[in-house]
Amino acid sequence: MAHATTTHAPSEKYYVPHSSPWPLVGSVSLFLTVGGAAMWLNHSNAGPWVMTIGFAILLFMFAGWFGAVIRESEGRLYNDAVDRSFRMGMMWFIFSEVMFFAAFFGALWYARNFSVPWLGGEGTRALTKILRGDNYEAAWPTDGPGDVGGDFDVIPAFGLPAINTAILLTSGVTITIAHHAIKSGSRGVLNVFLGLTIALGFLFVYLQGMEYVEAYQHYNLKLTSGIYGSTFFMLTGFHGFHVTMGAIMLLVIWFRCLKGHFTPTHHFAFEGVAWYWHFVDVVWLGLFVFVYWL
Amino acid sequence: AWELNMPVGVTELSRDIHGLHMLIFWICVLIAIAVFGMMIYSIVKFRHSQGAVPANFDHSTKAEIVWTIIPVAILVGMAIPAAATLVKIEDTRDSDMTVKVTGYQWKWQYEYLDQDVSFFSTLARDSDHARQLDSGVDPNSVENYLLEVDNPLVVPVGKKVRVLLTSHDVIHAWWVPAFGMKKDAIPGFVNELWFRADEPGIYRGQCAELCGRDHAFMPVVVNVLPQQEYDSWLAQQKGGEQAAPAAASAQTVENAAPATAAAAE
C-alpha cells in the first residue's frame, strides 16, 4: 500500500479523486450555454448573455478540471492503469465523434442515392415527379425541385480544397515527427514540429474561412442552397469546428511541452490530442472525396 | 365491443394478410405452449420448498445447436408466404382507375385522375361537435362516432383502384383496415397502394400517422358502389362542382410503372 517515496515514481494504486466540483460546474455551464442558445433562438434579448456566461463558465471548468488532472499527472499520482483508462476513454470518445459525422455522411449518401433521384422521377417513387409536373432533373449538386436558395456554383475540388488536403496531410506528418521526438526525448524537435502542426492547423481553418467567404460572395453557395448547401456546410462546418478545437488542444499541449511536461514514456495528453488530430485528418479525407470531389 | 382479433376484410390482399397474421399468431402460440410449458413444468417440479436437489450441468452444445436451427427453420417457413404476399401488394400495375389522395391538417383531398373530379373529405359535423372538450354529447349517441365524413371516397366494386398518396403539410397515413392497406402520405413525395374491393359497402378507417392536434379526427371513409351506381355518381359529380384539373393524367401515371412494380416481377 505504501507509496513510493519520490515524487516521480508513479503511484501503485489506481487513483480515485476524492471529490471534485468541476463536473457540477460543467453541468451548470452546459445548461446555461444551451439554455441561452434556446432563448436566443426564441428571440429573447437575454439569450446571448446567458449563453456567453454559460460558455465562460464552461471555459473556466475546462481550465479547472484539466488543471487538476495536469497537477495530478505531474504529481505522478497516475499509474499505468490510469494512463490506460485515459487512452481507452479517448479512443471511444473519438469513435463517438466518428458516429456523429456518420449521421451527416449518411444524410449525404441518402440524398444523393435516394431522395434526389426520386424527386427527379427515378426508382420507387418515380411518380413524385410526374405528379409534380415540372422538368426537374436529378443531378448532383442540386438545390432541389424548389430551386431553394437560387442557382449556385460549387467549390472546385482541385483548388483550395486540394491545398487544404495537402496542409492537413502535412500536419499529420509533422505531428508524427513530434510524436517520435517526444518518445526519443528530443525536446527541441518536439517543440518545433508541434508548433508547425499548430500553424498548419490554423492555416487550414483560415483557408476554410476564406473558402466560405468565397462561396457566399461569389458562388452564391450558402447553407440555404438546398440539400447541397445543407450537406456541404454542415459537414465542412462541423469538421472545421473540430479542427479548431483540435488546434486549440494542440496549442495547450504545446505550452505544456514548452513547460517541460511529459516524459518519453508518460505523455498520454500528447497522444490523445495526436489521435484526435489524425481523426480530423481522416474525416477531412472523407469530405474531400465525397463532398468536394465525387 | 369486445373484439379480439383483426377483421378479415373485403379485398384479396386483406384476406392474404389476415391469413398471414393467423399463421404467425398460431406459430407463436405453439412455441409459447412449448416454452411456457417447459418453464411452468420446471417451476412446479423443481421447487426448493419440495426438497428438490439441484443438478449441476451447465451447458450442452448439442442443445444450443438444436434450439438455434429449429427457430431458423420456423422463421423461413414464415418468411416465404410473407414475401409472396409482399410482392403481390407492391404490384400496382394494370389498375382500372387512379385516385390521388392528399393529406391536409386535418382532412383528405380526393382527386380522380382524368375525371376532373376532386373534393375534400372532413369529419362529419355531429362527430365534430360531440368530440369537443366537454361538449356534453354522449359519443354513443352519435352514429359512427369519429368514423364519418362529409364526402366519402367513392369507388366501383371489383375494380383495381390505384391510390397515389401525398401530403400538403405533414406526414399522414391513409388506412382502411378492410382493405388491408396502410401507407404514408409524405409531403413532396408520392407513394402508392392498390386495392380491389369485392363487395359494395361503406368501409371506414383513420389517419394512421400522428399529424398534430386533430390527428384523431380525420377519418377515411370509402363508399364502394356497384359499377352502375358509381358511374351515375361520377356523372353527377362532373356536372356539379368545378374541379381543379389534376396535374397528371391517369394515363401518364399508368405508363410510368415504378421500379417497385418492376422488381415485383
Add this chain to the structure above:
Amino acid sequence: MAHAHTHDAAHDHHDDHGPAKGIGRWLFATNHKDIGTMYMLFSLLMFFIGGAMALVIRAELFQPGMQLVDPMFFNQMTTMHALIMIFGAVMPAFVGLANWMIPLQVGAPDMALPRMNNFSFWILPFAFTMLLGTLFVPGGGPAGGWTMYPPLSQQLGDGFPMLIFAVHLMGASSIMGAINVIVTIMNMRAPGMSLLKMPIFVWTWLITAYLLIAVMPVLAGAVTMLLTDHYFGTTFFEAAGGGDPVMFQHIFWFFGHPEVYIMILPAFGIVSEIIPTFSRKPLFGYDAMVYATASIAFLSFIVWAHHMFTVGMPLAGQMFFMLATMLIAVPTGVKVFNWTATMFKGSISFEPPMLFAISFLFLFTIGGFSGLMLAIVPADFQYHDTYFVVAHFHYVLVPGAVFSLMAAAYYWLPKWTGHMYNMKLAKAHFWLSTIFVNVLFFPQHFLGLAGMPRRIPDYSTQFADWNMISSIGAFGFGLSQLLFAYIVFACIRGGEKATDKVWDSGRPHGLEWTLSSPPPYHSFETAPEVK
C-alpha cells in the same frame, strides 16, 4: 496515509476515510456507489413523473369523447411520457446499476473515470429540467411523438430548441456513461478475470455500452439537422430542397432500434444473474449467452427500417429489413431457452427477485412474439401505428425492462443498504404489478387488431370496452408502484441486518458477495484474485 507529495492535488489522494459530509458528498461525488445511488433515485423520480403522464393518457382514454384535456396537451403527454420513461427512467436506472455493480463485480476500486462519472450524472437533472420546462413555454411541450418526425416536429413553438438541446445533453451524458463502463470493464478487472469469466451482467453492459457509443451521436446528428432545418434554412428533410422527411426517419431509427436493445440487454444480464441464484444451479450456456447478446447487438444495426415499412421503401429494402428483423428472434430465443434450461432440474425458491425474473421470462417472451409478428411486412401494414404496436413495446419495456429493474433492486438492495426489506410487501408488490400490467397492456393487443390507431386522444365507440379495462389496469399498476417506493425507502432507513451473501441459496456467485453488506466505501482497495 502520509505522502511525500507536495502538490496540492495530493491531499485528497486515496484517503481511506468515508464519504464527505453534507450535500457536497452528492454534488461533488466521485464515488461509484454514491453516483449509482443518485442515478437510481433520479430514475425513480422520472418513472413517477413519466408514469403520471401515462395516467393522464389513460384517464383521457378511459371513455370515448374528450373529457379531460385538449388534444394538443394529450399529444404532449404521449411524447413526454415516452421521452421521460426512456431517457429519464429506464436508461439512467441501468446506468445506476452499472455504476453500483460493475466495479463490485469486476473487483475494482471504483469506475475508471470517476469525475466524468459525476459529470454524466449531473447533466441529467439539467437536461430534464430543460425538457420538462418546455411544458411551460409558449407553444407547450413537444407533441409530435417521441420519434420527432418532421415536418410535424417543426410545428413546435418555443419549446423546440429546448427539446433539441435537452436531447443533446442526454446524449452527452449517455456517451460519457458508456465510455466509463467500457473503460472500467476493459481496464479494471481483477487479475485473473478473463473476458469469459466476467459476470454476465457485466457482459451485457459492455455490449450495451458499445451500442450507446455508436448510436447516441447519430441521434445528436439527427436532431441537429432538425434544428438547422428549423432555424438556419437547411433542407435535409424538405423535398423542395432535395431532402426528404423520410431521411430523418432512417437516421432516427438507426439510433432508435439499437436504443430499444440498449433498454433490454442489461435486463437480460440481470435476469441471467438472478435465475441461477434462486435455481441453485449455474447459468446454463454462459458462452452461448454471451454470443447471443453480441449477435443481438450486431443485428440491431441492420433492422432499423422495420419501423418504417409504410413509408414506401423499395421492395428489396422491405424484404431485407423483414428478414434481418426476424433473425433477431434466433439469438433471443437462445437466451430464453438457456434461462429455461437453467431452471430445469434446479431447486427453485421464489424470493421477490426471482418472482420478477420469472414474470419477465413469460411476459418479455410475449412481447417478443408480438415483435416478430410486427416484423412480417404485410401484416405490419395492418399493425403499424395501432395499439398492437403499443402493446408490443410495453410488454418488452414494462414487464421486460422495468420488471428487470425491480428484480435487480430486490436482488441487490440488501447488498447496497445492508438491510433486508419487507419480503411480504415485496411479494404483494410483485403480484399486484404482474396482474395489473397484464390488465393494462394485454387488451391493447385487441384494440390494435380491431383497428385503434395509436397517439389519439379520442376513439370511436367500438373501442370503448377494452380501453376502460386498460385504464383500470393502468391506475392499478401505477398505484402498486407506490408500494415499491415505500419498500425501497423503508429498506434504506433500516431493517433486519443482511449477511454478506444475502441469499442463503449458497448460489450467488460473483465478487460482490465477497464484500460486506453494505460494501466498504472504496469497493476493492486491493484487487481480489480470480481463479
